[in-house]
Amino acid sequence: MLDLLDYDFMRRALLAAVLVGLAAPAIGTFIVQRRLALLGDGIGHVALTGVALGFLTSTSPVLTAVIVSVLGAIIIEVMRVRARTGGDVALALLFYGGIAGGVFLIGLAPGATNATLTAYLFGSVSSVTEQDVYVVSVLAALVLAVVAYFGRELFVLCQDEEVARASGLPVRFLSLLIGIMAALTVVIAMRVVGVLLVSALMVVPVAAAQQLTRSFRVTILLAMGIGVLSALAGLSSAYYVDVAPGATIVLIALAVFTVSVAGGRLLRRGAQTSEWSGDPTAEGNVEDVPRTDQGSVST
């Protein structure tokens, strides 16, 4: 079973996968709580422009992706605050701009083609280099440290921005912090699952965990557990069966989500809490978790 550890590239890939499995759901829990589930997708698309810029300027695509996606996150946050009505349109504009910019720039880069981009679109974890692992490790540690240190502040902000403001919290700084951490996570996860599936690792483990929990702390920890489990299981099955690792990781996470939905229903039926009776909360959770207002309260 452990023969996959005999290969250097596999050890690097597994380490990267574990770090992604930890970091993506950690920041993802706050993003889902803030109802910005598509933020990761938006940044992912922008990161592609960064990758292409890296090839064009013959620098490390990971580093240029970091710079461009952090800038993208800042732009998204500014647009979110300024354009109160057109937040989703602003996000959509960035989606298209990011993909178009990436494809356009890669065409200008010598020796690189759209096929080069495919590795970043869908992930190419087996080609992770030593340098990539260093960058991914540092970024993942940074994301986890920020989540640990500012966890309480971010919880208040994502729960209710007006309460955060009335508590004297630096709302703008913390909002930017979430955006920037999401951008770093996108770059970390880009090599493992690809920019098109990055957001899945931020959202799906959280959606799965929240079926089973009633506490925020347990949700975030369980989501990280599901993230690591999916990443490791997906990667090793890809090694043995020769399927696309990124897609396998995401499909396993979705399978965990499906099981959690069933498990959550059983749990609640078992608990027979009177407050749940016919509450749309439980149903809403199942249908399309991240973006609905389910769990919205009172009458």
Added chain:
Amino acid sequence: MRHAVAGYEHTPVLRNISVDICTGETVAVMGANGSGKSTLMRALLGIVPLTSGSVEIHGTPLRRFRQWPRIGYVPQRLAAGGGVPATVGEVVASGGIARHWSRPLLRRILRTGARDDRRLVTEALDSMGLTTLANRSVHELSGGQQQRVLIARALAGGPDTLLLDEPMAGVDAANQQALADALERLTHRGYTIVLVLHELGPLAPLVHRAVVLSDGRITHDGPPPQPTGDCAAPGHEHIHPHAGPTGVGSGRDTLDATQLGGLPGA
């Protein structure tokens, strides 16, 4: 608040509002839907920026106001939080963030005062009768219970002033009375309380003063209109024995749970 004008997207909601709220007062901001009463409260807190005019809190202009732990804001309802669960204990404890954040950086890093913060959280849970519900998910609770969670969260910062936005919305009659009793105990503790209300209802006995808004202007500022008439009699000038002229902020670090009492779990 002086000559305050505020609005959204160039539509003025508040037109030249001037209001002084004294320490220890319980003031109801009333008016029809769209009269600007919620905006008034949000402008007081700096959530909605003013187009002109000024807001002072405890004598400090809003821009320079830093004593946020003295303010407890109770929004109309618990935000859904994107469906991510949170327990009663977690939500109430998050109310301590204002105290934490008002400390100097070094003390924040060293987490000094965490024990005081935890004590306030325990007392806030206790005073709202939530101790036994602390491990429940807030989304499983009834409207009245959630309202108590929101008030407890505001109390967890150890404030001397509470601002409540429609605390009775979505709360059934029996729990409205329990909530009113809890708020009344807070007024006796010397809290300054500002309530945005659609109707006085069971809160009528504790409201000293009503500011009635209509179309962004104050149309009444004085004793609350009383349909029943019992408290509206002339001479019902409320003299508050608990609110000294120096304010209540000084001794407010200790929230006496025994005096606040517990609410019957509803």
